[in-house]
Amino acid sequence: MIRVLVAEDMHIVRGALVALLGLEADIEVVAEAATGDEVLPAARAARPNVAVIDIDMPGKDGLSAAAELHEFLPECRTLILTSLGSPGTLRRALAAKVGGFLLKDAPADKLANAIRGVAAGRRVVDGELAIAAWDSEDCPLTPREIEVLRLTAAGADPVEIAGQLFLSAGTVRNYLTTIVSKVGAKNRFDAIRIARDADWI
Missing domain, CATH: 1.10.10.10 (Winged helix-like DNA-binding domain superfamily/Winged helix DNA-binding domain)
Known part of the structure; x- marks a missing residue:
């Protein structure tokens, strides 16, 4: 069983994620967080295998919360959900050592499979976003x-x-x-x- 923490500040969205993941036989949501500041304490209490974190959270943002988990609870892998699908955001997520990066409008089965991949130790990145990041230019500004x-x-x-x-x-x-x-x-x-x-x- 894959133990999951869901961190999302919008209550309806968080409830929908929890309900969708509850339909998966091998995934159990063991904790929830509504702010970035709640992620580490909730993860320490519940010991999830994967934390699914919205990138845009009140308090600490999702990437800061993921970096904190990586430092203090490295056994908990992280999957970032975002509606901000820019190549620069993906580069920052990978720099924060996240295990996965997925757009919020991905189908439910893609989310469940991403959680499974991250739990197994793989890097899971939305394909279209990875191609965009690959093709994107470095910043030309000093x-x-x-x-x-x-x-x-x-x-x-x-x-x-x-x-x-x-x-x-x-x-x-x-x-x-x-x-x-x-x-x-x-x-x-x-x-x-x-x-x-x-x-x-």
Whole structure:
């Protein structure tokens, strides 16, 4: 029997996951968590084989909770569920040593099979997402350009950014022009969208 912890902050979704997994003869849900902060204590109490964790949780996010489990309860493998199927998110999940990464809109039998695979020690990754990650480009921006774009995305104008980064406003504008060109954007707002979609900021 595969013992499973389900961590999902939306009560209806969590209840549906628990009900679906309850139909599987070889899977038993032994614990639930509604926030990222509850994951490790619940796992320590219930000793699941696999923790199914939503990536977007209140408190600690799902990847932080998974990394914490990997550090303090390594015998509990992790499967991340996400509606954010970007290649950058997948790379961050793999860096957090998760056992699996699955989109939330996957069929129920795919979830059960992913849990079985993760419990058996395999890495399970949504196929379409893996191909997208394989084909995706590395971030073309320098660390300083990312910093400028991140501050722009937060609503700061070039003068404010210049003050924070000890640059001239003209230098910040030059950075923004370069960023727009590098990512193939129409303007700085389009550059922010492209960078967010790729998980560069």
